[in-house]
Amino acid sequence: MTQEHDSRPDEWGEEYWNEKYRSGDRIWSGRPNRHLVAETEGLVPGRALDVGAGEGADALWLAARGWQVTAVDISSVALDRAAAHAAEAGEGVENRITWLRADVTRWSPPKPPFDLVTVQFMHLYPNPRARLFADLAASVAPGGELLVVAHHPKDLETGVPRPPAPELFYEGDAVTAALSEGEWDVLVDDVRTAEQTLGETSYTVHDLVVRARRRG
Numbered sequence: 001m002t003q004e005h006d007s008r009p010d011e012w013g014e015e016y017w018n019e020k021y022r023s024g025d026r027i028w029s030g031r032p033n034r035h036l037v038a039e040t041e042g043l044v045p046g047r048a049l050d051v052g053a054g055e056g057a058d059a060l061w062l063a064a065r066g067w068q069v070t071a072v073d074i075s076s077v078a079l080d081r082a083a084a085h086a087a088e089a090g091e092g093v094e095n096r097i098t099w100l101r102a103d104v105t106r107w108s109p110p111k112p113p114f115d116l117v118t119v120q121f122m123h124l125y126p127n128p129r130a131r132l133f134a135d136l137a138a139s140v141a142p143g144g145e146l147l148v149v150a151h152h153p154k155d156l157e158t159g160v161p162r163p164p165a166p167e168l169f170y171e172g173d174a175v176t177a178a179l180s181e182g183e184w185d186v187l188v189d190d191v192r193t194a195e196q197t198l199g200e201t202s203y204t205v206h207d208l209v210v211r212a213r214r215r216g
């Protein structure tokens with residue numbers, strides 16, 4: 001794993017995420033995110049960047065489909081776990097993924113550009129988020145795509161457990177604002193709902209899905 005510069009201690013920073021990952025052997029489902037699958041299944045594999053890769057399910061799924069993946073996360077605990085899952089999946093998957101530990105609020109995407117940049121459920125404060133989305137948009141190759149999926153602010157009205165910080169939540173314009181005018185086609189800018197049961201309570205969850213293609 002490549003080591004980037006250290007992150008500043010912060011409420012939702014490295015220590016928070018390492019503790020969260022240490023709280024269980026596996027905190028996510030191990031399955032790739034459904035919007036990633038739905039939106040990218042038909043794409044020709046190339047170079048992909050998975051931002052906030054967590055335990056690596058998306059990176060593994062992409063690699064198994066032939067993508068060469070760079071997967072970045074702030075949490076070394078998550079990345080160690082993700083790398084172990086990749087090793088279990090075999091060389092064909094493991095050799096297609098580079099794990100990179102970095103705080104993306106203080107980082108620039110590696111070059112050369114990517115055919116797919118995917119961001120699944122990353123919730124940053126507005127300023128670092130705007131800067132990150134601008135950097136990520138700039139890192140997409142002509143003809144390539146940016147896919148951002150996030151918990152929509154409507155979730156804050158439903159009682160579903162979310163961090164108590166409304167500024168971390170955003171709508172599609174937070175993503176599309178990062179796209180230079182005339183250079184992109186926005187293919188999807190939706191709020192999608194699904195039913196989710198936690199314990200004995202069912203919630204309607206709202207996912208923001210933004211998918212944009214850079215013109216070739």
Ligand SMILES: C[S@@+](CC[C@H](N)C(=O)[O-])C[C@H]1O[C@@H](n2cnc3c(N)ncnc32)[C@H](O)[C@@H]1O
Pocket residue numbers: 012013017028033051052053054055072073074075078102103104105119120121122123
């Ligand atoms: C809600 S989890 C989503 C994980 C994965 N994308 C998924 O959908 O299963 C958010 C992820 O973003 C990572 N993250 C949060 N802040 C970050 C930052 N500043 N730099 C890099 N990664 C960060 C966390 O460690 C965590 O793995």
